[in-house]
Amino acid sequence: xxxxxxxxxxxxxxxxxxxRAALRGVSLEIGPGxxxxxxxxxxxxxxTLVQHLAGLLEPTAGRIRLDGIVAHARTAAARAxxxxxGLAFQYPEDQIFEQTVFREVAFGPRxxxxxxxxxATRVHWALEMVGLNxxxxxxxxxxxxxxxxxxxxxxxxxxxxxxxVLILDEPTAGLDPQGRRxxxxxxxxxxxxxxxxxxxxxxxxxxxxxxxxRVVVLxxxxxIADGPARQALSDSELLHAAGLDVPLPVALLHALQExxxxxxxxxxxxxxxxxxxxxxxxxxxxxx
Amino acid sequence: xxxxxxxxxxxxxxxxxxxxxRVKMGAALLLMALPFAASSLSSxxxxxxxxxxxxxxxxxxxxxxLRTLHTVFxxxxxxxxxxxxxxxxxxxxxxxxxxxxxxxxxxxxxxxYRLCLLVVIAALxxxxxxxxxxxxxxxxxxxxxxxxxxPVRELTMVLTIALRFVPTIFDEIDKIIKAQESRGAHIRSxxxxxxxxxxxxxxxxIFVSAFRRSEELATAMEGRGFRGTRHRTRLYQLRLTRxxxxxxxxxxxxxxxxxxxxxLV
Numbered sequence: 165x166x167x168x169x170x171x172x173x174x175x176x177x178x179x180x181x182x183x184r185a186a187l188r189g190v191s192l193e194i195g196p197g198x199x200x201x202x203x204x205x206x207x208x209x210x211x212t213l214v215q216h217l218a219g220l221l222e223p224t225a226g227r228i229r230l231d232g233i234v235a236h237a238r239t240a241a242a243r244a245x246x247x248x249x250g251l252a253f254q255y256p257e258d259q260i261f262e263q264t265v266f267r268e269v270a271f272g273p274r275x276x277x278x279x280x281x282x283x284a285t286r287v288h289w290a291l292e293m294v295g296l297n298x299x300x301x302x303x304x305x306x307x308x309x310x311x312x313x314x315x316x317x318x319x320x321x322x323x324x325x326x327x328x329v330l331i332l333d334e335p336t337a338g339l340d341p342q343g344r345r346x347x348x349x350x351x352x353x354x355x356x357x358x359x360x361x362x363x364x365x366x367x368x369x370x371x372x373x374x375x376x377x378r379v380v381v382l383x384x385x386x387x388i389a390d391g392p393a394r395q396a397l398s399d400s401e402l403l404h405a406a407g408l409d410v411p412l413p414v415a416l417l418h419a420l421q422e423x424x425x426x427x428x429x430x431x432x433x434x435x436x437x438x439x440x441x442x443x444x445x446x447x448x449x450x451x452x
Numbered sequence: 453x454x455x456x457x458x459x460x461x462x463x464x465x466x467x468x469x470x471x472x473x474r475v476k477m478g479a480a481l482l483l484m485a486l487p488f489a490a491s492s493l494s495s496x497x498x499x500x501x502x503x504x505x506x507x508x509x510x511x512x513x514x515x516x517x518l519r520t521l522h523t524v525f526x527x528x529x530x531x532x533x534x535x536x537x538x539x540x541x542x543x544x545x546x547x548x549x550x551x552x553x554x555x556x557x558x559x560x561x562x563x564x565y566r567l568c569l570l571v572v573i574a575a576l577x578x579x580x581x582x583x584x585x586x587x588x589x590x591x592x593x594x595x596x597x598x599x600x601x602x603p604v605r606e607l608t609m610v611l612t613i614a615l616r617f618v619p620t621i622f623d624e625i626d627k628i629i630k631a632q633e634s635r636g637a638h639i640r641s642x643x644x645x646x647x648x649x650x651x652x653x654x655x656x657x658i659f660v661s662a663f664r665r666s667e668e669l670a671t672a673m674e675g676r677g678f679r680g681t682r683h684r685t686r687l688y689q690l691r692l693t694r695x696x697x698x699x700x701x702x703x704x705x706x707x708x709x710x711x712x713x714x715x716l717v
Contacts, residue, residue: 179515182462220630251634258624259631261656271653275636307660323637 165248165328165361167194167217174212174385175353187211188385189226196328197359199352201393204382205407210365211254213382214331216249217363247276250327254334256318257311265291265309265317266302272325283324290324291317293354295346310423312339319347323354329361336371348375369383370411373397373432381406398430413437420444460619461582468510468580472696473589479703480577485712487566495713496565502706503569503576512579520575521568528564535560583615592690605684613669621662628657 174187186209194200194217202210215221216228219235219242228235230245250272253259262268269287278286291298294316306317319335330351336344352375355362367370372379372393379396381389383406389396396402400410400418410418417429417437427444431437463469468476483503490496507517532592541555581589591608598604632653638646639654 170690179513211637218634220633244633245637249634251631253631253634256631258661259628259635259653260660271637272635275638324638384549388464 165231165245166229167329167361168229168253169193169213169216169226170222170229172216172228173225174209174211174221175224176215177401182194186385187216189389190382190385191226192380192387192390194329194361194363196361197355198378199355199362200364200374201376201379202363202365202382203367203369203372203379203403203406203408204388208406209385210382211333214251214333214363214365217329217331218249219246220251235259244420247325248327249329250322250325251331252319252322252333252335254337255315256322257314258376259321260306260314260318263305264302265296265304265306268306268317269302269321272321276325286324286326287320290320293323294320294341295350296320312343315339316343327360329363330355331363331365333365334367335364336366336368342438344371351375367408369397369403370406370413381408383407394430394432394444397432417441460578462512462516462579463582464511464580466509466511466580467695467699468506468576470695471580471699472690472692473581473585474592474690475692475696475700476577476581477482477586477589477593477700480573482703482707484570484574486707487569490710490714492714495710498706498713499569499710503572506576507572510576512576517572517575517579520571524567524571531567532560535563553698559620584612587612587615588686588688588690617662617665620665621658624661625654625658626652 169190169192172187172190173185176182176184176186190213192207195349203214204210212221216223216235219228219230220331222236230242233241233245235242235246260268266287269290270283273283273286287302288298291301296313296316297308301313301317306314309317315338319332322330332351333396336347339347348371351362354360362375364372364376376393379391379393380387381396381402388406389399389402397411398414400414403410409415411432413431413434413436414429416439417427420427420431420441425441425444427440431440483499485498490499507514521577536552537550539553539559541553543551544554544557545552576588587608590611591604592606594602594608596625633639637650637653639650660670
């Protein structure tokens with residue numbers, strides 16, 4: 165699906181003393197199969213932007229087109245487009261309401277009007293995706309689960325709809341480090357398999373660096389940068405201006421560079437940084 | 453954030469904002485009785501002029517103030533038609549056995565005007581008085597009832613907390629609606645059956661989070677040593693100033709004038 169954001173403006177509580185502009189003219193285009201990270205400090209408009217992408221808000225000005233169709237319109241065509249976009253809110257476990265895990269995860273597919281057997285297949289698949297054992301979990305009461313398990317169930321309920329565009333707003337906040345890695349690795353694998361468009365909001369740039377290929381930096385409701393992840397995430401000036409810190413490997417390489425090492429700084433992952441340092445040391449050892 | 457409630461407190465620094473909440477609440481009560489006391493044209497005009505002046509003094513945003521009238525739209529609508537058809541008098545339009553009368557139009561209009569004035573006066577109070585001040589004022593005004601065994605302090609504490617969480621819960625509702633809609637629920641659908649079906653996915657999460665919040669709040673209050681009501685002191689004491697006295701005098705004077713003008717036609 166091709167997502168086009170055209171000069172999008174969003175003002176909360178317009179015409180009142182509490183009016184607040186969350187987005188001031190955002191334009192961007194996200195093509196099918198792209199993996200995009202949206203970053204920016206709290207209040208920069210990230211969450212508002214992704215809600216627009218899912219057609220859940222009405223723009224104050226400008227518009228969003230999903231494959232050419234205006235996203236928030238109240239037509240059947242627009243509704244059909246919106247169903248192809250899955251959005252997991254921050255703390256998605258707040259949306260849980262069913263009596264069993266199975267029924268909770270089946271809620272989305274059921275709303276799509278699928279057959280029972282297809283629903284069951286999808287529920288099993290989605291629970292496995294988020295690292296839960298379907299046989300063990302599906303009859304349990306969601307409210308009796310731990311916080312981390314509830315989060316996974318909620319994410320599964322969105323995955324089970326098999327969206328073509330998957331938007332995750334801080335999906336791993338509050339999960340343990342291993343849970344985060346596993347979850348993102350599985351989603352990444354599924355993305356590769358199906359050419360899914362993946363849009364990820366995260367404050368954890370180290371995590372983002374493993375998943376996305378493109379980064380959109382938001383600041384005060386405007387796009388301050390939009391480009392390849394390698395470039396955006398290694399630009400410390402840009403990220404500091406946006407109220408963020410570079411990923412740890414980049415910070416390390418910057419420090420080495422300042423200390424006189426001949427290293428490139430656009431190595432986002434720890435293993436890349438290690439290779440870069442090893443290479444640089446190799447050069448230095450050749451010197452007398 | 454989308455669901456801005458009508459009549460919600462708007463922080464500002466106007467004469468009205470600075471008045472003692474007890475004075476404002478007393479004045480609002482008195483003024484709300486006046487539309488029913490004002491039966492002549494001159495007294496009605498005086499009251500209208502006074503309320504308009506107060507609206508300007510309050511620096512309340514006019515569109516927001518007018519929006520509060522939305523809340524009573526249907527009530528006003530039915531009241532108007534009730535009076536339109538049930539008031540005896542000179543028939544204007546005859547529809548079978550019932551007749552619309554001149555007197556009905558007039559009385560219906562007067563009732564709507566009274567209703568609107570009531571809402572505006574109440575909105576002026578809530579626009580210019582923060583929830584905690586409202587509760588504080590209420591506690592002071594109801595204080596004497598404590599002698600009769602009414603737990604006034606506990607009740608106002610409950611009221612303060614309830615008011616405090618209204619916007620929070622509305623934010624929550626907004627978020628849940630969106631979350632369930634993105635899972636394909638038909639909450640904003642035009643089909644009534646779809647909307648009824650979506651009540652469970654909407655209300656269960658909202659109740660769950662409300663209970664969780666209240667538990668957290670109770671823990672936080674206990675953690676900070678909140679022990680019911682005995683010997684509680686306040687950081688901000690209510691103190692009547694010359695301005696308060698002045699405002700009270702004006703409101704009483706206007707009220708008396710409205711009643712007096714009734715005699716004059």
